Amino acid sequence: MAAKKNQIVIDLGKIALTPVQRQKLQNEIHKTVAGQMGAIDAANSTSTPAKVGATPAAITANIQATFTNTNPGVSSLTATLNSTQKTLSQSGTVSFTGVQSGDIILVQVDSLGSATITIDVNATPAQMNFPPGSHSKNFIIN
Amino acid sequence: MKNRSPKLLLTILTALVLSVNGVAQNKVSQGELPVYTADSLAIGNYKDILTSFFQLAFNNLTGPNKELNFNSNPFAVMLRGNPDLARDVNYYKYRALRKLNFNFGLKLDTSYHFNGFSAGIKYALINERDSTTSKFLFKNLQNDPLNVEVKQLKLKLLQYLNSTYPAGDPASRAQRIAFSQAMDSLTDTDYTPFNTLDTSFQKTVVSIAWQNNLRTFLALVTANPGVSIQQTLDASFGDMKNAIKNNLLWTIGISDTTYKDQYAFSNIVIATELSKGIFKPKPGSNLELNINASLNFTDDSLRVGRNLKRCILYFDKCSTQNNRRNI
Numbered sequence: 001m002a003a004k005k006n007q008i009v010i011d012l013g014k015i016a017l018t019p020v021q022r023q024k025l026q027n028e029i030h031k032t033v034a035g036q037m038g039a040i041d042a043a044n045s046t047s048t049p050a051k052v053g054a055t056p057a058a059i060t061a062n063i064q065a066t067f068t069n070t071n072p073g074v075s076s077l078t079a080t081l082n083s084t085q086k087t088l089s090q091s092g093t094v095s096f097t098g099v100q101s102g103d104i105i106l107v108q109v110d111s112l113g114s115a116t117i118t119i120d121v122n123a124t125p126a127q128m129n130f131p132p133g134s135h136s137k138n139f140i141i142n
Numbered sequence: 143m144k145n146r147s148p149k150l151l152l153t154i155l156t157a158l159v160l161s162v163n164g165v166a167q168n169k170v171s172q173g174e175l176p177v178y179t180a181d182s183l184a185i186g187n188y189k190d191i192l193t194s195f196f197q198l199a200f201n202n203l204t205g206p207n208k209e210l211n212f213n214s215n216p217f218a219v220m221l222r223g224n225p226d227l228a229r230d231v232n233y234y235k236y237r238a239l240r241k242l243n244f245n246f247g248l249k250l251d252t253s254y255h256f257n258g259f260s261a262g263i264k265y266a267l268i269n270e271r272d273s274t275t276s277k278f279l280f281k282n283l284q285n286d287p288l289n290v291e292v293k294q295l296k297l298k299l300l301q302y303l304n305s306t307y308p309a310g311d312p313a314s315r316a317q318r319i320a321f322s323q324a325m326d327s328l329t330d331t332d333y334t335p336f337n338t339l340d341t342s343f344q345k346t347v348v349s350i351a352w353q354n355n356l357r358t359f360l361a362l363v364t365a366n367p368g369v370s371i372q373q374t375l376d377a378s379f380g381d382m383k384n385a386i387k388n389n390l391l392w393t394i395g396i397s398d399t400t401y402k403d404q405y406a407f408s409n410i411v412i413a414t415e416l417s418k419g420i421f422k423p424k425p426g427s428n429l430e431l432n433i434n435a436s437l438n439f440t441d442d443s444l445r446v447g448r449n450l451k452r453c454i455l456y457f458d459k460c461s462t463q464n465n466r467r468n469i
Binding site: 066067068069070071072073074075076078080082090091100101102103104106108110112113130131132133134135136137138140 | 228229230231233234237273274275276277279280283284286289292293296297300303304309310315318319322325326329330331372375376379
């Protein structure tokens, strides 16, 4: 690489340094370069702030159901988005792709135990808690 | 050792007594956790035979032979330390522990001195009364006519919502959200009466119910417009749960009692108990068939020294009219 203007090139091989001095010099160089890289990373991370509360045009929504105080198999969850239905018979997750803002997901639960239903996208409500029995409620995607 | 052991037992019992209140408070505060109260678990004899929580009893406190008994379930104790055990997969995994009861008791004399110790375990060989695991109950819940129709109605209402107020139309967004909230109110746990919902929503619901021939639902809201759909569903589920309290419960257990002056068994009892409801149970009243059998090994006083050589077989069959509500 050719030397540029305002740049000093030092060939460390031609300078008589003790191993201790050489190690110290390398450490200082590493420290300086790492500091500059850290500043660049920080600048990159602040240059594209996350959009809080925004729902992309079409996303994947994961609905997680946790049934407690009951056995697997004596619970059922049916989640309906438009004409698509997903079901569970024990704790687990169902996913819907192509979910858009304004979509409504109907959740219907039958369980002999308690049920906690959560969704991982910005929706109202973010979580549903049901006691034993039959229950249903809607997630509205924001 | 002889002096330290009663103190140690008293300490353990005190710790468990204190933990009972703590558990109840924790369950309520955490919301999603089960609220284990004796009354929520069972009625009548069921609680005497098998408990899923803690039972603490002080017997004959003012008499010469006082007793302090503690009865519990290992799963309930473990659940206190790890709430994740309540998750359905773990609930099934530890089913054997849920069927097990253990108990121990401390006997005291008039001066509150150690007068003997008792302990025992009990296992439910058949428990068809557990409303948290009964497949029969779950099938009944799913096939409940009103539940089936409400589910169908909700799906039709969702279709109506999507066609009338499309998600992609910004102009109808507010109406879409309002309709969705009305759908929630139809079956909310606040028990909103049907006739207090938005009038146009009520008409839409009734119209869709007519179109889909949802007779049970229509009969309910026509006969009583102020009815809460969710309250009716919950009441129906409560009746279903109550109905299985009549089912078979069969337990087997072993218990022992020590001498008052040392930790040697003075009595060992192997007992089995079978309970089956006869008529449909009603709150506060239940007629049950109880069959008890036990084999009692106790001290044969004709032989020299302490022993367990005397064996008594005991059998009892009785029907009990149970009109009490346990603590």
